[in-house]
Amino acid sequence: MAEILSLDDVLDATVLVGKILRKKGHVVHTFTEEDEAIAFARQHPVDLAILDIKLKKMSGIEVLALLKEENPAMRAIMLTGYPTVETAREAISLGADEYCVKPIDRIELEEKVEKVLNARPRQ
């Protein structure tokens, strides 16, 4: 069981992530606003952040950088509707553990979350 933060500018999308992962026993905090998600993560360190790349005010990459600054041990999965080599490279360089493309299959999402949470911490 892990504390998971889900941030997506589309409400339905972040709610769906919450539904899928709660079924797996995780505690999922869903957000559509970047400020709220960052403020929450500062107060309540999470184990995993699932971030959409396209957000309202910032990009998911920027949010990743801020969250990692606060909690370097936090794991991260990036979700995007338009994958590019640049965003993938940047996300990985900032410490993202996975880079997934929407629409991601429910089972694939569950497996990716499992894999990331169980992986050894990065050196």
Next chain:
Amino acid sequence: MNISQAREQQFLDVYQKITRLTSMVLDHQEVMDAIVRSLPKLLEIDACTIRLLDNSTRSFVLGAAHGVSLEYISREVIDTDATMAMVQSGYPVFSPHVDEDPSLPFRDAANREGIKSVLTLPIVFQGKLTGIMRLLIKTERSFTSDEISFAMALAEQVGLAIAHGRMFKEMEVQLDFLREIQALSTLVNSTLDLDRILSTMVERVAITMGAKGCTLRLLNPATNTLELAAAYGVSSKYLQRGEVENERNIKMVLAGEPVAIYDLHHDQRVDYLQQMADEGIISLLAVPLKVDQEIIGVMRILTDVPRVFSSIEVQFAVTLAEVGGTAIRNARNYRKINLLFGQIEEHERFLNDIINSLPHQLLVFDQRRRVVLANKVFLAAMGKEESEVLGMNYGDLCSSSVIGAISCPVDQIIQDQKMKPLVQEYRSGDQQHWFERTASPLYDAEGRIEYVIEIIRDITSEHMLAEEKLQSGKLQGIVELAGTVAHEINSPLFVALGTAQLLIEESDQSPIINELGIIIRNLQQISDLTKKMTSMTGFVSRDYVGASRLLSFTDDSR
């Protein structure tokens, strides 16, 4: 016969002999020589000299002598002014004791020669003094009136002989001169080679006039100085003695007046006396070279013996100089024209080189739209020779003179329209080429279009680059549009697909499960499509229905 009669007979014999000689012989020198040789014996004198009057210097020059040394006859002063004045007035003058009289300027010379008395007689012809004859005696004696009359009569014969001889010689000389003028005229006018004309002139003039040499100097119009143009019979050392423009004789000739100098070494009108002496030049005749009253130079005839130039000779030299002057002017003009032609040809070659080195095709048309010039690039592109193309009509060369609403640039110019470049496509085998045609006018002095220049530029690579850029831009736009559309669809698709998948898990009713399965399958198809859209690198346009077309995306990475 007594002594007096015998004497008279002798006088008569000598007189007859001299008269016969005068009528037969044309060279007055022979007459003078005969007289100076005959008189000493006849008149029982020791020597006789004849001096002729040089009208140009008004001095007496030696004509003939017998019985005296060269040193004596070469003295500067002949006699006193009083004696000379008397003689010039036509009276004989007897001077006794010439070796003693201290007032006589030639006393010492007479002393050395042993001369005691001198009888000076005028030589007259037609009332004019032409010379003097002097009878010299080394003993003390006087002359009888008969002797003086006889000597005067002989002197008259001398005058007559001289006059006849001179006249005949002049006529002969005139004829020779006329022939020579004709020959020289033919020669110098048969060629336009300036150097040949000049060298021929100086040689022929010197030879014809029996001179040592001849020089020719021409006025340089740019600097107004005399420059040596040709010379004959004189050394290069002499010719390099220095500038002659300041010599008085030159200035006189340049003013149009011929100058004849008998004795250069005692004349103020020449410079470089030493150089002249070294070269052996004694007398000089300088004449102007004229063309249409304009003086273009100076010709100088130089002799190595003392020479009195007769008026005929002077006229001859002047005429030759005029003949030569005309030929020189013609040759100079010919040279100038040749030079100009050479320059024009050089400019033409230069222009041709420029036109042929242009990387574009270039044509020039006249007002009738006929080709007057085509450069090498054009000829090579057409595979034609210049002779085939020159004179061709523009319409024959320009395959389509009107493309849409735009006529060929040449026509636009001729019709006084604003010139718009024309781009034409041309297929050669499997290769396509594009050419841009532009034209510009050449105006004449009145501002009318005289020629039109057309430039045909191969813009194939530029055109293809532009096409590529256009295609690339299109592709970029489509890729971005596809990416944007896919991106916008993906999020709601994720929600729909994920929710359907959750529902199917939670449902236990078979019909709902089936229906949800259909929904999920179709949503996954949409997902596949959006994946294609986000990963496309190209597209192909294909027919749809009617005139409508659709794109098929391509992914070069697969």
